[in-house]
Amino acid sequence: MNTTRRTLLTGAAALTAYTLLVPPFARRAWAQPRFSADPYTLGVASGSPRYDGVVLWTRLAPQPLNADGGMPAANVEVRWEIAHDEAFRKLAGKGVATASPDFGHSVHVEANGLAPGRWYWYRFMAGDAVSPVGRTRTTPAPDDAAPRLRYAFASCQQYEQGYYAAYRHMREEDLDLVVFLGDYIYESSWGRDHVRKHATPEPYTLADYRIRYAQYKSDPDLKAMHAAAPWLVTWDDHEVDNDYANDRSERLEANFLARRAAAYRAYYEHMPLRRAALPNGPDMRLYDRCAWGALAEFSVLDDRQYRSHQVCPRHDRGGGSNVVGDQCPERLDPKLTLLGAEQERWLTDGLAASRARWNLIAQQTLMAQLDRTAGPGQTFWTDGWDGYPAARRRLLDFIATRKVANPVVIGGDVHCTWVADLKPDFDDPKSPVVATEFCGTSITSQGAGAKQVAAAMDENPHLRFGGPKRGYLRMDVTPDRATVTLRALDTEKRADSGISTLATFAVENGKPGPQKA
Ligand code: FE
Numbered sequence: 136m137n138t139t140r141r142t143l144l145t146g147a148a149a150l151t152a153y154t155l156l157v158p159p160f161a162r163r164a165w166a167q168p169r170f171s172a173d174p175y176t177l178g179v180a181s182g183s184p185r186y187d188g189v190v191l192w193t194r195l196a197p198q199p200l201n202a203d204g205g206m207p208a209a210n211v212e213v214r215w216e217i218a219h220d221e222a223f224r225k226l227a228g229k230g231v232a233t234a235s236p237d238f239g240h241s242v243h244v245e246a247n248g249l250a251p252g253r254w255y256w257y258r259f260m261a262g263d264a265v266s267p268v269g270r271t272r273t274t275p276a277p278d279d280a281a282p283r284l285r286y287a288f289a290s291c292q293q294y295e296q297g298y299y300a301a302y303r304h305m306r307e308e309d310l311d312l313v314v315f316l317g318d319y320i321y322e323s324s325w326g327r328d329h330v331r332k333h334a335t336p337e338p339y340t341l342a343d344y345r346i347r348y349a350q351y352k353s354d355p356d357l358k359a360m361h362a363a364a365p366w367l368v369t370w371d372d373h374e375v376d377n378d379y380a381n382d383r384s385e386r387l388e389a390n391f392l393a394r395r396a397a398a399y400r401a402y403y404e405h406m407p408l409r410r411a412a413l414p415n416g417p418d419m420r421l422y423d424r425c426a427w428g429a430l431a432e433f434s435v436l437d438d439r440q441y442r443s444h445q446v447c448p449r450h451d452r453g454g455g456s457n458v459v460g461d462q463c464p465e466r467l468d469p470k471l472t473l474l475g476a477e478q479e480r481w482l483t484d485g486l487a488a489s490r491a492r493w494n495l496i497a498q499q500t501l502m503a504q505l506d507r508t509a510g511p512g513q514t515f516w517t518d519g520w521d522g523y524p525a526a527r528r529r530l531l532d533f534i535a536t537r538k539v540a541n542p543v544v545i546g547g548d549v550h551c552t553w554v555a556d557l558k559p560d561f562d563d564p565k566s567p568v569v570a571t572e573f574c575g576t577s578i579t580s581q582g583a584g585a586k587q588v589a590a591a592m593d594e595n596p597h598l599r600f601g602g603p604k605r606g607y608l609r610m611d612v613t614p615d616r617a618t619v620t621l622r623a624l625d626t627e628k629r630a631d632s633g634i635s636t637l638a639t640f641a642v643e644n645g646k647p648g649p650q651k652a
């Protein structure tokens with residue numbers, strides 16, 4: 136292959152893309168930037184991998200907790216390189232991108248023309264400031280049977296409630312990929328036993344959200360995990376506001392869509408996302424697919440932006456609530472949607488067309504039903520799939536009737552590990568197991584205690600395992616089985632916490648449902 140030619144094309148493509156994004160004469164350029172402090176305080180990241188390319192990210196912010204990141208209101212040219220080796224002897228691509236104050240001086244490079252199934256190293260240069268080196272990879276070629284995929288998935292990292300020790304351990308796991316399923320930041324300060332504090336009050340504006348992301352991304356263990364492997368990301372509610380649904384906030388605030396627009400833009404600025412995800416006001420197309428050769432396909436969903444409002448809310452409030460089953464018949468309305476009609480169609484079309492051995496549905500929250508009342512009577516939390524049971528059943532019926540190959544749902548949100556059988560009718564013991572669910576716990580955010588988890592297991596026989604500790608889940612996918620290892624921290628209150636394995640479950644090819652391994 137002609138590396139020089141490919142390099143030139145890659146650079147040219149990147150320049151073209153960013154010329155479209157930022158009108159060329161709109162901004163004064165800072166021609167020879169000289170930084171008073173390291174501009175790479177937020178590290179580097181990569182994500183949204185394809186077989187021929189990956190997104191490279193950084194943001195210039197010498198003073199991360201300032202609204203402007205300590206940068207002047209001028210464009211800065213940032214050179215980037217991607218190489219076959221850590222010493223950058225053999226380049227696979229290079230180019231120049233523009234870090235614009237309009238996007239908080241973030242840089243998103245779509246490095247294309249790469250070879251499938253390979254590891255690469257990348258870095259950025261602005262003036263004479265060189266970034267740390269990140270490591271990333273492409274996915275296997277589309278028809279590649281791919282012997283393995285090893286990834287971890289995580290969610291919910293309230294900064295004040297713990298340290299990111301989980302990421303220090305995740306780095307030792309020899310991962311191909313990290314999947315993050317929401318609550319990357321928290322807008323609010325809540326919970327007990329804080330080990331550190333948000334620097335600023337609850338965010339509402341773009342400047343506020345930028346500072347919140349910058350504080351979270353300054354964490355050394357989080358930065359190191361971003362630099363170690365590509366990430367696939369989606370959000371949940373706390374990237375904007377607790378329990379928001381579509382255009383409605385929990386506190387029914389006026390102008391919520393303006394707040395959502397600020398939050399979505401800050402999210403885009405801080406994540407390794409493709410241009411397809413570029414926000415347009417309060418709208419941002421985040422849901423996406425990622426194929427791992429012929430072995431696996433991720434459908435990464437957005438269950439916040441398009442959902443119906445939660446039913447039976449508390450008086451004068453939006454958001455979720457616990458409802459007694461027979462006191463809220465609205466919950467059963469088949470018109471309620473968690474994904475929105477368009478995304479739901481995109482998902483089922485994709486699942487129907489998929490030729491992957493494993494179909495991994497990456498979404499935000501627990502899909503299995505969770506009845507919170509012991510014995511007769513049922514209580515459900517309306518912010519999760521339990522608030523949208525007809526939509527859940529529609530999806531699970533589709534998976535069963537269309538015989539989607541090896542469907543495995545992964546999730547987060549509930550700050551507890553759940554391993555579950557997914558059935559079209561959770562109240563019918565004879566309803567078949569049609570898919571498997573692994574809902575990951577949180578990186579730091581506090582959740583239910585051991586007693587509550589045990590009670591939920593007793594009441595909901597399709598929940599096969601519950602784990603109240605913090606941590607993450609690792610999944611090893613081969614053509615024959617998907618093996619999930621539940622990794623639990625000793626304590627999230629210490630950055631040097633140890634970790635151990637709570638349990639291991641396997642899903643065999645062709646046989647839905649988790650088996651204790
Ligand atoms: Fe959370």
Ligand code: CA
Nearest residue numbers: 508509510512
């Ligand atoms: Ca019950």
